Amino acid sequence: SQQGEEDPQALSIQEGENATMNCSYKTSINNLQWYRQNSGRGLVHLILIRSNEREKHSGRLRVTLDTSKKSSSLLITASRAADTASYFCATDAQGAQKLVFGQGTRLTINP
Amino acid sequence: EPEVTQTPSHQVTQMGQEVILRCVPISNHLYFYWYRQILGQKVEFLVSFYNNEISEKSEIFDDQFSVERPDGSNFTLKIRSTKLEDSAMYFCASSEATSGMISYNEQFFGPGTRLTVL
Numbered sequence: 309s310q311q312g313e314e315d316p317q318a319l320s321i322q323e324g325e326n327a328t329m330n331c332s333y334k335t336s337i338n339n340l341q342w343y344r345q346n347s348g349r350g351l352v353h354l355i356l357i358r359s360n361e362r363e364k365h366s367g368r369l370r371v372t373l374d375t376s377k378k379s380s381s382l383l384i385t386a387s388r389a390a391d392t393a394s395y396f397c398a399t400d401a402q403g404a405q406k407l408v409f410g411q412g413t414r415l416t417i418n419p
Numbered sequence: 420e421p422e423v424t425q426t427p428s429h430q431v432t433q434m435g436q437e438v439i440l441r442c443v444p445i446s447n448h449l450y451f452y453w454y455r456q457i458l459g460q461k462v463e464f465l466v467s468f469y470n471n472e473i474s475e476k477s478e479i480f481d482d483q484f485s486v487e488r489p490d491g492s493n494f495t496l497k498i499r500s501t502k503l504e505d506s507a508m509y510f511c512a513s514s515e516a517t518s519g520m521i522s523y524n525e526q527f528f529g530p531g532t533r534l535t536v537l
Contacts, residue, residue, distance in 0.1 A: 339524055350530035351462065351510060396462065400524050405514075406448060406464040407526060408476055 313410045314397055320416040327384045329413040332377075333395030338402045340373055342382050344393045345412070351396070354382075387417045421445045423529035425511050431535045432501055440496045442511030451494045452526060453486065454511040455479070462510065468494065501536045508533050516523045 314331050321327055331340070341359050343351040357364045357373045357380065364371045370383040384391055394414045398407040424443045432438050444451050453465040466476040468486050485497045494513075498505055512526040 341525065343528070350529040350534075351512075353525065353527050356525045398462075398526075404475060405452070405467045405469075405524060406477070406508075407452075407454075407462075407524075408464070409454075409462040411461055 314395070314413045316413060317411065318414045318416070320346060321387060323387060323389055323417050323419050325387055327391070327415055327417075329382045329395050329415070331380045331382070331410055333380075333397075333399045333408075334378065335401060337375075337399045338404075339400055340371075340380050341398045341400075341407065342369075342371060342380075343396045343398060343409075345396065346393045354395075355363050384415075387415075389417050389419050391415060392417045420449050421447075423513055423527055425509075425529035425532050428530065429535070430535045431537065434503055434536055435500050438498050438501055438534065439507050440498075440511075440534070442494045442496075442529055444494055444511065444513030445515075445527060446492070447471060447529075448513035448515050450474075450514045450524075450526075451486075451488070452514075453496045454510045454512065454528075455507040456510065456531075457504075458509045465496070466527055498534075501534075503536050506534055506536045 339356050341356045342354040345351050355366050355371050357371050368385045373380045394408050394412040396412045398409045400407050426441045451468040454462050456462045464477050464481045465475045483499045487495050508531045509533045511529045514524055514526045
């Protein structure tokens with residue numbers, strides 16, 4: 309079954325630096341989405357990239373998708389302390405509605 | 420901005436009891452979902468619901484689970500006889516559909532209900 313897996317599992321950087329997280333999956337997808345989760349809280353939708361798109365921007369976020377490598381990356385530029393959270397990628401297969409989540413990357417921004 | 424809401428935020432119950440978790444999806448959305456996240460683990464899909472019926476469900480979603488849309492706004496998840504291993508955060512999500520077909524699948528999640536089974 310398809311599976312999104314993020315790496316690294318944990319990332320700690322200084323405020324102002326850029327943070328890059330990666331996601332890999334196993335089967336063909338329709339869309340790939342990135343979510344943020346603050347500790348013990350809900351999932352906040354960040355961005356969706358479709359399988360026919362290669363790059364997408366939203367504010368300080370940049371997402372890339374390489375379907376040949378079955379991988380995606382999330383770049384957060386000029387990080388802030390408030391960006392501290394876990395970040396998950398989630399994929400859905402063609403014809404399916406369910407999202408398959410990865411284990412997540414725990415991002416810590418140090419002031 | 421419209422959002423998915425869930426009640427209660429925290430539910431504590433005894434093993435074997437029935438619980439109902441409630442969700443109000445975004446008003447113009449037509450697809451509804453339940454997911455769960457056991458502490459420290461991945462978010463797992465449970466069930467999707469469209470046009471008043473289940474459209475997809477996972478192996479987790481066994482006979483102990485049921486979903487319902489009792490009126491035009493609420494979407495509920497019922498666990499008939501809770502087990503210790505049902506303790507988890509339960510998330511409701513919804514997505515928009517166009518002309519009865521999914522043109523994209525941007526799912527918006529509620530804040531979750533933390534279910535604790537004692």
